[in-house]
Amino acid sequence: MLQVPYIRENKELIIERLKVRNIDATETINKIIEADKNRRETQQKLDEVLASSNAKAKEIGMLFKEGKGAEANALKQETSQLKEESKSLQEAFNTYAEELKQLLYLVPNVPHESVPEGKSDEDNVEIFAEGEFPKLHEGALPHWELTSKYDLIDFELGVKITGAGFPVYTGKGARIQRALVNFFLDNSTAMGYREVQPPLLINEASGFGTGQLPDKEGQMYHATTDDLYLIPTAEVPVTNIYRNTIVKTEDLPIKNTAYSQCFRREAGSYGSDVRGLNRLHQFDKVEVVQITHPSESMNALDEMVEYVKTLLQKLELPYRIVRLCGGDLGFTSVLTYDFEVYSAAQDKWLEVSSISNFETFQANRLKCRYKDENGKPQLVHTLNGSALAFPRILAALLENNQTPEGIKIPKELAKYTGFDIIK
RNA sequence: GGAGAGUUGGCUGAGUGGCUUAAAGCGGCACCCUGCUAAGGUGUUUUACUCGUAAGGGUAACGAGAGUUCGAAUCUCUCACUCUCCGCCA
Known part of the structure; x- marks a missing residue:
């Protein structure tokens, strides 16, 4: 399967070359680029949420260690929202990643420039x-x-x-x-x-x-x-x-x-x-x-x-x-x-x-x-x-x-x- | 097919809830020291995705997947695989 960064940077070339195979990949390529964009954006958001959630978890650990149970429990409340957020982001991310994978399976390799046109x-x-x-x-x-x-x-x-x-x-x-x-x-x-x-x-x-x-x-x-x-x-x-x-x-x-x-x-x-x-x-x-x-x-x-x-x-x-x-x-x-x-x-x-x-x-x-x-x-x-x-x-x-x-x-x-x- | 034990970084192997991406050793790499086929010292040593011109940052991964938890290599469940013994057998 083709590499996504390659598709991102060579969209027109790929579509042009795939015409030698008698297929028009425009729609699939566009969908790939879209799914990839969604995937990356979702990952960024997800990473941010996870990072802050990790930081909070560490803090809670410290507080418990210092015997500040009340403060720790208060902080626990805050994390529940982050958890929900990360869960739905994770789901969205998985959906985009799967969609991207399925789309990538559809695209054949890009023919070499020496490959002649032809049907059979x-x-x-x-x-x-x-x-x-x-x-x-x-x-x-x-x-x-x-x-x-x-x-x-x-x-x-x-x-x-x-x-x-x-x-x-x-x-x-x-x-x-x-x-x-x-x-x-x-x-x-x-x-x-x-x-x-x-x-x-x-x-x-x-x-x-x-x-x-x-x-x-x-x-x-x-x-x-x-x-x-x-x-x-x-x-x-x-x-x-x-x-x-x-x-x-x-x-x-x-x-x-x-x-x-x-x-x-x-x-x-x-x-x-x-x-x-x-x-x-x-x-x-x-x-x-x-x-x-x-x-x-x-x-x-x-x-x-x-x-x-x-x-x-x-x-x-x-x-x-x-x-x-x-x-x-x-x-x-x-x-x-x-x-x-x-x-x-x-x-x-x-x-x-x-x-x-x-x-x-x-x-x-x-x-x-x-x-x-x-x-x-x-x-x-x-x-x-x-x-x-x-x-x-x-x-x-x-x-x-x-x-x-x-x-x-x-x-x-x-x-x-x-x-x-x-x- | 039956019974049991396992699966951690290139390898060996520790780790039974937070300071562990992961001790220690081996191997590899870099540098230093040393007058010689050696020894020693110091540092370094995974991958994927992602942000960034870069420096560097974030997230994830301890067989795979799901779950419990504020937090999982560590607890629970499912699956896969490996090994040992027994049975069968080229």
């Missing part, structure tokens, strides 16, 4: 592309047929055990999954990320910290008996490591990586793009998360983009990078780059990574700070990126590398699978 993913801007499109042989198949032809994934079995979107990986399919875990983690740790294995269930406070709650509640699986949520991404537990902390400035940037399974209800998704591995309720992903000094976050974003490029190069997959337009940009993000791989048999671009800079938006909720050169606590910047999401990578690997003899495994990955062709 069709308006995202391609900024980079690399890799050759494969030439498929006659009779090439989409991955959901390849997986059954070579006994790699059993979608039907998943439906039996759980439901649609929970595939069962078998044999070499399961082995590739395991290979991808190690391949991705080895690469990210080599880039200086610390490996973390986080919980897959999170509490409500963690959901708030990274911005999944209160809004996107319906997208997470909720274990109601214990009021815990299954993580939609490792970003949530890994970033929440730093909730309510003041990190050492010399430790920045803090770089963590985690492999986890991710759970998404995908409520409201439909259509042909949910076929096979294209959209699942449970999937695997390696995530990279950075906590940086504010002056370094854009460099860190570039570094993450460069890093993900190397992964796709090693996997020999044709890919492109798009800059998300305002309409497609996530609520908490300032700037996001998506990586899409080309999956040949479907003739489709599949999103396999999303790399975002949240600047102070998450940090403000998380209360994650560092100390500046004056020793004053300041909010850090947080970033994260997928490196990478497995299912669509697998889909593209299978589709692009199919030959009449079998499916070939790229050299770098074959080091991890232990085989270089699936027959």
